[in-house]
Amino acid sequence: MVAAIAAFIAVPTLALAQDAKHSFKMATGWPGGPLMDIGAKAFAERVDQMSDGRIKIQVFPGGTLGNALKVTETVKNGVAEMGHTWMGYDWGRDTTTVLFGGYAGSFDSERMLHWLYQAGGVDLQRQYRDEVFGVVSMPLFIRTAEVFLHSRKPVRTLEDMKGLKLRTAGSWLDMAKDLGAAPVTTAGGDVFPMLERGAIDATEWGTLWEDIAPGFHKVAKYLIIPGVHQPVAPFDLVINKDAWAKLSDKDKKLIETAARLTTFDSWLRIGEEDAKALDVYRKAGNEVIELAPEVQYRTREIADAWADKQAETNPWFAKVLASQRDFERRWANATQYRNVKVRATATQ
Template identity: 85%
Template sequence: MAATVAGFMTVPFAANAADTYRFKMATGWAGGPLMDIGAKAFAERIDQLSDGRIKVQVFPGGALGNALKVSETVKNGVAELGHTWMGYDWGKDPSVVLFGGYAGSFDSERMLHWLYEAGGAEMQRQYRDEVFGVVSIPLFIRTAEVFLHSRKPVRTLEDIKGLKLRTAGAWLDMAKDLGAAPVTTAGGDVFPMLERGVIDATEWGTLWEDISPGFHKVAKYLIIPGVHQPTAPFELVINKDVWAKLSDKDKKLMETAARLTTLDSWLRIGEEDAKALDFYRKAGNEIIELDPEVQYKTRDIADKWADEVAKSNKWFEKVLVDQRAFEKRWANANQYRNVKVRPTAVQ
């Protein structure tokens, strides 16, 4: 059974000394960048910022509960902390995908600005508290994902029809509108399913992140760009009773550690992604860019889906309206932020 919160907290060693804590963190990951520069990086940073007072033991997906239900594991007190993608909870409330990214989202740079400068993180905190009963803080963010590692070439709308693909979140529904046959499963099951041909294709992470699970070894075709997931913010979930016992100073330390880890993950993934295409070419993969009609169709489906959900879901409507206002405010950003340069051939 779940241990009590008090069982994971040590008694202060002096009357005026700061509290020390030992927390368990459930995750949805067996390993890879999500573990190394996400969950474990956060644990290292909070240890450093707290001068060793706050220590976090990170557990791989499935060790403390269902890897797709980390927020539930944390709410129930099996773990004090969790690292997950909020979109896994979309079956309870689809609003989660607006915070976790979906086919209608803006890119990662804009998402970071919305979260940290335009009130998105505060809205996320309030939403998770009211609907799921946990504390939520952004932790880790991806750039656009790979659309598919596929055993079959995929370029057109016709190629997607009947394709058995692994995915999660709102894309399970939207992919059906493109004619695909999607299923979902935890990350650790994806490689063997792809290897055995149980699925034709999978999406998971960015170019660099997908090197670690080795999908390229059993799927010849790499399909880009990730129109299903232009960005993917992840989150730190905290048990509400645990959060309530923290001092204001320690709450701020947790928020700062998560923010620094998030920004570092974005910078690291951006640089590593730039190197990854060459890796896949040398590994013998064929890189295919989706036809424009697929990319346009995907955004049309996403916008229509969001409009429909917003009609009957107040939280979804609230977040969607806020994000679209932000997107409108940034509509002309490229004009004043990007300087045109003469195109050069890429070798």
């Protein structure tokens, strides 16, 4: 009888716990643009909608709650309960971060999505960020291949890369040196003024569409493609572990689902908008330059050698790299059974 009464009392208690209200602050690394609009803010709006308003997330621009390049640290220390960042910003602590955030040796965005959501990547990411950084982590937003450079100088060949002062982040800081460039890093809000006044010759940032908003093309004539340094860029939702522990299992699942839906929506939106963006640059008077094959091949060679070297001394890097390379081998013949040859027509 006592057990039955206890069980009866527990039912509404459990319901109350599952329907608890939460209010979180989210630190980001972005001053604005698509990363905010269809990334962090879209996620917050989706969570609000899916929870019927019970879970509120206030999104702050980069630098408001802490260093825009150290969002993980801001969240770990409890200054914000959530953060939206690119994991590669943490590469100085552990280079494994770029395997999740994308680097010159990554596969394309479609394959990355398959690896993350169907081949164990999300689980590896959760385990890794928990063990090494002490935060809860999952993908939130993903880019297709980035623009290689918005440049004040034409860049096409390996010779053109020598001495080029470029802004970048993550492992490309190391690899660009092997191409002869002189890379530096800085927060997103500082990039435009540095490019405008010539403190740097060139910058990479996002995809064709994403780069319209910051206006790099207004102060740099040359648009260099493709983004061999960054074939894909998944972004990262980080959550303070104490804040995560306060959520019911139902609400944890809600957060995971919202992040996944936002990630897929961002991929679809960017893909469509990128297809329109080249015309914007051409109409603005920018010159579009395709990198010479020698640069593209050499970049991948440098990336593979760099990754092999990291794996020699970093067990986590070796574990994630092995998972990604196993995936690549499974997909090695995908173009044979997926791509159909068609003749060029007047509409193409």
